Amino acid sequence: MSESNNVAGSEKPRKSLILNAFVEMCSGHQSPGLWRHPEDESHRFNDIEHWVELAQLLESAKFHGIFIADVLGGYDVYKGPRNLGPAITSGAQWPVNEPLAVVPAMAAATKNIGFGVTVTTTYEPPYHLARRLSTVDHLTKGRYVVTGYLDSAARNLGQAEQPHVSHKDPTIYKQHTLEKKLTRTQHDDRYALAEEYIKVTYKLWESSWRQDAVVLDREHGIYTDPARVRQINHVGKYYNVPGPHICQPSPQRTPVILQAGTSKAGKTFAAQHAEAIFVAGHSPAVVAKNVAEIRQLAKTEFGRDPQSIKFLALLCPVLGRTEEEAVEKFKYYRSLGSIDGALALFGGWTGIDLDKYGDDEELRHVESNAIRSAVEGWSKATPEVAKWTKTTVGQHITVGGLGATPWVADSMERWVQEADVDGFNLAYAIKPGSFKDIIELLIPELRRRGLFWDDYAVQKGTYRENLYSSPGQTGPRKDHPAFKYRWNVGVAAEDHPIPEN
Template sequence: MSAPTSAVGQLSLNGTNDANGATPQKRMILYAFMMGCSGHQSPGLWTHPADRSRHHNKLSYWTDHAKLLESAHFDGLFLADVLGGYDVYGGNLDAALSSGAQFPVIDPLLLISAMAAATTNLSFGITATTSYVHPYELARRFSTLDHLTNGRVGWNVVTGYLDSAARQFGAKNQDLHSKRYEVADEYMDVVYKLWESSWADDAVVQDPTKPIYTRPERVRQINHKGKYYESVPGPHICEPSPQRSPVIYQAGSSGPGMAFAAKHAEVIFIAAHKPEVAKKRVDAARSGAKEAGRDPTTLKVLALLCPIIGRTDEEAAQKYKDHLAHGSDDGALALFGGWTGIDLSTYDEDEELRATESNAIKSAVENFASQDPTVPKWNKKAVAEKIKLGGLGPTIVGGPESIADQLQDWVDLAGVDGFNLAYTLAPGTFEDFVELVVPVLKKRGVVWADYPQVEQPKTENVTDGPKEGYGVGEKVGITSREKLYGVGQKTFRSDHYASKFTWKAGQEAPALD
């Protein structure tokens, strides 16, 4: 739990002053962090009478959340996912099953169309792995969603971290970490070629006078032949979508993960309990982007935070105690086991974990101890208490002004661009944030008062059939990439690796080697 602070810094968007001579505030990017399960980062909180996450398999649960977030002009909703259960703790799924810790879990991709239909501007970040889905199939899924949302999707690229998932696909365990990223790098080449290079921007003409739908000479095979994907001929089965490629998110913190992010990611997510620790991650990420030939300021960094909000600091502190009491120790230790590979079930309840012979346990627990030196003994209970509200990210507690101050501190001290906000109660955490904190942030000028307006599609000259509806005159909102880089920048920036693949209107097809 972070202590409230009061410093509110001023960060420039572009290094220039506004018309009044004041330095404009840096806008905070706001995402809600959810998953198709109960509790998500706060295992056991489904037992709280105000929580509704047990209804994660009901469509209205998702559409109501989407409408709530759009009402407060959030950038988007980010959806985590796994393809296996947390079975390290105790060597089985019992703790995860009994507590509902990210098991059962539903497919996030199938939620997007409904939420998009209920909103106009809210974006959606979707986790999907490069380990178990063929790139040709994944490319169609994301192109489809980008079409149906009018450009409001992003892909959180993961290689997986659970051996339990690998076993479902016929392997004993996952490939080595470095190999998974090597495979992922080739995977990205395949999907970039499909999204960016198999169709020209001017391939689809839909000219009934000729008649011709697509110009065949402006579509080509990609004929990818690689080490891990020996033959992907193409072309992409979908025409170019509004963004062509989804916004690329990434959350890896290892050496290979950060190298991957430097080359591919437009947004990265980090989890660090203190701004000064986060700053090191931010600086390293931007340095990597610069080395990759990109403008480092265009790599957006979002910090994982879990806010517990009251109308006063005292009310928030009471909420924290109440929510902590509903958390599940077993669920937290199951998640810890999956995240770290460490099984704490074999240790005594009161055993000091910093005194074990396991270097992995010592390292993990010493990290917790450095964050909270007030804990007298780091036993299993203490580890569970540390992570059962908000997971591996920090939990910040306070009234509206205090929460706004703490968010501003993270922007000022860590240099992050915004936040991926986890919840203790769904929808309670987000309702509190929308009702109590967003007005403060808007008053300070650090979040949008409204979504930027974008040009609407040209009016169709309809001579027969329905004059509106059925796709005619559909209202569009701001795309995911425009939220990052400004209205008009729907596709990759020119300094992004994938931009070299883009087949532009009126131009020859670029080389694919």
């Protein structure tokens, strides 16, 4: 779809974009109800062949990675309380499978593309999680990235509500329902817990084993030199982990750390630890301030290169060979979308139940500041909508969720220039059809503009090497806090004590 606002003449240098596919092991994901489309195959999410085919398709187009989101509970706020009916009926991220299980199969069928999943640190001790992630980093040869979230998940795991936010924030959206229930002190305590959690994993991944601990000395019968493996003996406020790590060093040791979350404490945490951050908004202006603040914090508070943090915006492109074709396709998608499913997702993302408002009630005038703020943002991005009701909100979400839905490369350039993002998480309306359209219609245009690479920077490289287009950068950069934890080849244990902070 053509746009008049081409930013090709901007003075800012162009970035080579990072492109990830954004999916979930469910039917529909960000586009509830579009499983009804005759060409949609997202209902095949239980088939391993479906995921292998998708990985091979995306690698053929040189996507950086596939990020598989996850939730551990259903969307039960809309028409609530605790009413799963709309989500179950519409298939709004229900049913949903655990994503980590499928990654090794996709990795075995590809050579370069990376893989990321949501993991739930809330309910898993750091020792156990570190082992699982090291295992996957080995099996994928370093092509691994890591980043539930609903109160319903907490209830299913024996707790009343979410106890804290993990260091890999679970979704790319606004803070969940509990966020609005916490005092500032409670909220900051959650990040204090996350801070300790991530430092325990750094110690396990980077400090417990020397890089050359596995010697495979057949003559003397020594598999691993015990002098090169040590306990971490972590004793903290929230965790006591003696160690040692049970896995030998993997290709990346610390996987690439992704985060979403833009509260004050979340920004500070991201500025210190995140290597990539997921953002979503109706327009570049919505996220530009957060991007700038985190980059500044990274530089001034933690001595990091602010450009080393890669910001990825959520987009759901709807593409056509002509403007008319794209518009008609978008209208057809909208006609198949489930309003109830969309409002179930909205309720889970924001904690707001729109069912209490009338079908024709103008949401600009309701008492909720959160709703009025959201509607104001949508109205600026979509001025053609004359009246925002719960139905129009649902329609807005049916294709691509809360991510903007631009049709051409001009929009992506504008996001880069105005919001300073480094790339995009590309959601789908139908799968794999949307990705096939991206490969056929969008990526060639991005390449023509010099905005996307022709091939992977490092063949058979780790995700981190290709994220930074930097051969040899398998581990965290020198300005990342995990770097100081690494126990390198040839260094005596007494010469590299495990950092306490």
